[in-house]
Amino acid sequence: MTELKRTPLPLPDGFDPKKERLLLHSCCAPCSGEVMEAIHASGVEYAVFFYNPNIHPAKEYEIRKEENIRFAEKHNVPFIDADYDTDNWFARAKGMEFEPERGIRCTMCFDMRFERTALYAHEHNYSMISSSLGISRWKDMQQINDCGHRAAAHYSGLTYWDYNWRKLGGSQRMIEISKREQFYQQEYCGCVYSLRDTNRHRREQGRERIQIGVQYYG
Ligand code: SF4
Secondary structure (H helix, E strand, O other): OOOOOOOOOOOOOOOOOOOOOOEEEEEOHHHHHHHHHHHHHHOOOOEEOOOOOOOOOOOHHHHHHHHHHHHHOOOOEEEEEEEOOHHHHHHOOOOOOOOOOOOOHHHHHHHHHHHHHHHHHHOOOOOEEEOOHHHHHHHHOHHHHHHHHHOOOOOOOOEEEOOOOOOOOHHHHHHHHHEEEOEEEEEEOHHOOOOHHHHHHHHOOOOOOOOOOOEEOO
């Protein structure tokens, strides 16, 4: 892997990187690029778990997923392509269509993604889970960590790693890696409601609507 020089991350108490593996939930390539390189530098064996039925429309989902696959393949990291079960996501989001970002709809959305990650980890002998979700400054890290801990608590022997990926220059490197890799640059969080609300905000500012599949870093 051709990452920058960096200090290995402090691992959670009790996690033995010589014997145990991490399952990393990934939301997209720009958020997971820095997280993946940081994990690699810490000598932890891991796989990427892509489970994001929130992403709408399917074209946006496919682009985000393919970008993540491209980066994982480049670095020989196993990539688990989980279900795109949008019906389940919409069923759980019912009644929350007009909730603001960082509100209860997002808690449901994080819970859903972590629940599936924790289940897969439990069934495939991973002892720790984490996610790239928290590296974005647009997200509430405490909200995400609460969801991660809640999901892991269902299985004995499974830990949620609540490391703050923004620390030690992580936020800056996230941008640098995205530019270096020329990742697709999504312009809204992911669900149809965030697309609607972001477009409304842009309209109020006199900006054009989001065009799917157009914007790339670099
Ligand atoms: S705004 Fe983002 S986190 Fe919240 S429900 Fe939509 S996709 Fe999920």
